[in-house]
Amino acid sequence: MTPNPTQTVREIAIQNPATVRVFESLGIDYCCGGKRPLEEACLRANLSLERVLTLLSSATKSESEPADRSWTAASVDELSTYIVDKHHQFIRAEAPRLRELARKVVSKHAQAHPELTSIEELFSAMADELFAHLMKEERILFPALRQLEAAASTGAPAPITCFDSVQAPIARMLADHDDAAELTTQIRKLAGGYQPPADACPSYRGLYHGLEQFERDLHRHVHLENNILFPRAIELEASLRGTAHDRV
Numbered sequence: 001m002t003p004n005p006t007q008t009v010r011e012i013a014i015q016n017p018a019t020v021r022v023f024e025s026l027g028i029d030y031c032c033g034g035k036r037p038l039e040e041a042c043l044r045a046n047l048s049l050e051r052v053l054t055l056l057s058s059a060t061k062s063e064s065e066p067a068d069r070s071w072t073a074a075s076v077d078e079l080s081t082y083i084v085d086k087h088h089q090f091i092r093a094e095a096p097r098l099r100e101l102a103r104k105v106v107s108k109h110a111q112a113h114p115e116l117t118s119i120e121e122l123f124s125a126m127a128d129e130l131f132a133h134l135m136k137e138e139r140i141l142f143p144a145l146r147q148l149e150a151a152a153s154t155g156a157p158a159p160i161t162c163f164d165s166v167q168a169p170i171a172r173m174l175a176d177h178d179d180a181a182e183l184t185t186q187i188r189k190l191a192g193g194y195q196p197p198a199d200a201c202p203s204y205r206g207l208y209h210g211l212e213q214f215e216r217d218l219h220r221h222v223h224l225e226n227n228i229l230f231p232r233a234i235e236l237e238a239s240l241r242g243t244a245h246d247r248v
């Protein structure tokens with residue numbers, strides 16, 4: 001289906017996951033800031049709507065990779081397992097590697113490129129926040145969402161959890177996502193859009209490449225949670241509560 005200019009960016013990304021690449025390449029936020037209509041997002045990014053529509057159409061026509069599968073029909077269990085196996089494990093593997101690499105690059109190049117020190121500090125702060133965030137999702141929120149889904153499929157009452165509604169922990173996760181998005185934006189800006197300077201050594205280049213991949217993976221990860229998993233969980237909870245209410 002061809003995207004239309006009045007659809008929000010997140011709607012287009014949900015319907016056609018292959019469009020995510022186009023949004024990434026154009027610097028259009030499709031996760032935390034994806035609630036804007038496409039025409040408005042293009043205007044803000046100073047991009048021609050016509051050109052963006054052409055790119056989006058060709059992306060949706062080209063063959064999708066397995067990673068671009070649509071998750072709209074997947075179960076909460078399947079999607080949350082995928083998020084943990086793919087995106088949480090990516091953060092656990094990449095964050096320590098990039099931290100170490102940043103330390104090395106700062107020690108050699110911060111004198112000539114002082115922005116590297118800020119990049120290292122911001123990335124390190126973001127990694128600490130993300131590790132705590134992953135733990136909250138894996139130990140508290142995702143198990144609760146799976147229980148909700150299991151209750152909905154068996155007709156059992158809503159599970160008892162340590163919170164009144166999943167909306168409260170979800171709101172905290174959304175706030176964490178916004179914080180991480182803000183940090184990645186600052187890092188990208190300091191790194192000049194990840195264009196290494198002419199004198200950059202391979203480690204310097206490797207750091208910028210790694211940071212850019214990290215940001216890209218984080219966008220996909222947050223998109224799956226903000227736009228698909230969390231709204232589905234809120235709907236499930238509402239349907240369970242509606243059922244319980246009907247029984248009274």
Ligand SMILES: [Fe+2]
Pocket residue numbers: 083087088134137221225
């Ligand atoms: Fe996550």
Ligand SMILES: [Fe+2]
Pocket residue numbers: 133137173177222225
């Ligand atoms: Fe998250």
